[in-house]
Amino acid sequence: MSVRLVLTDIEGTTSAIAFVKETLFPYAERALDGFLAERAGEPEVAAILDDVRALAPGQDPAVTLRGWMERDEKVTPLKTLQGLIWRQGFAGGEVVGHLWPDVTPCLRAWRAAGVRLAVFSSGSVAAQRLLFGHSVAGDLTPLFDGFFDTRTGAKREAASYAAIAAALGERPGDVLFLSDVAEELDAARAAGMATCQLVRAADGTAESGRHPACSIFPDVATRFGLPMPDEPARDAA
Incomplete structure (x- = not known):
């Protein structure tokens, strides 16, 4: 296939699960009141x-809200509020968005080659923009053509992926979805997208066997015929 657009998840895919669970969530809990x-x-x-x-x-x-936080409920008002709280932390320099060091070089190489990029995460669009806008690699938001959250639909429903493809003017068959969660990949595939599971050892992701699997973004590039980056990977704190 020829990939025209890469749609990516964040937690467990571009960024460590620990960053969300050990940095962002506790910050929002402390700041809520x-x-x-x-x-x-x-x-x-x-x-x-x-x-x-x-x-x-x-x-x-x-x-x-505290009950939802404790249970990590994927509820839109909670995710939206967390995004507003995190904006304070990012703006004040208390929080910097984590990215795995292999991610940014590939995103830049793909975009430079004309491959479009978009994000679909259960975190709010505001939170997504904050993470990529205040990342360890600087402001990466100009690389992306779209940011999508649960207002588009649930991440385990095929209709959500069809809606994203339509919103971006792409055929699902020209879109590659990256995630660490097999059930999300199942839904994207049901919508007609190509899929790849990110299996990062540091996050303890289990390979599902239902989708192509890669451990780093350069492996994704090799497997799906995407450009390889020229720039070296940067350290991610």
Whole structure:
């Protein structure tokens, strides 16, 4: 196949699972009460809290949010609020977006060769832009043509991937989806996309056997006929 667009997940694919679980999530938990106390009256935050109340009537939104955080629920208002909280951390330099060192050189090489790039993550679009905009490799957001989150649909439903391809004006058959989660890859394949599972030893990902598997992005390039990077991989903290 000829890949016209690479659609990538973030956690476990471009970035360490530990970064999200050990840096981003705890930061949002610590900052939640102060953030709500200061900004609950702002229209953007007030709209999120209204959505929380609609999903959990009669309960304090802060209690609902903490429960969702503890269970890592993929709920859109939570993900949107986390994105706003993380924006504070990134803007203040308290948080820097982790990327595996093999990722950035490949993204740049693919984009330079005319391959389009997009992101589909359960984290909000705002959070995605923050991670790539304040990454260890600098601001990478100009490389991407689109960012998609759960507002597009669930990551384990084929319709979500069809919708992303349509939004970007591409045929699903010309799109390669990268993720560490086999069930997400199943859904993308059902929509007609090519798939590749990222199996990174540091994250303990188990190879499913249902999809082509690679451990680093240069392996993806070799397997799917994408350009190889000229620049060396940079260290990722």
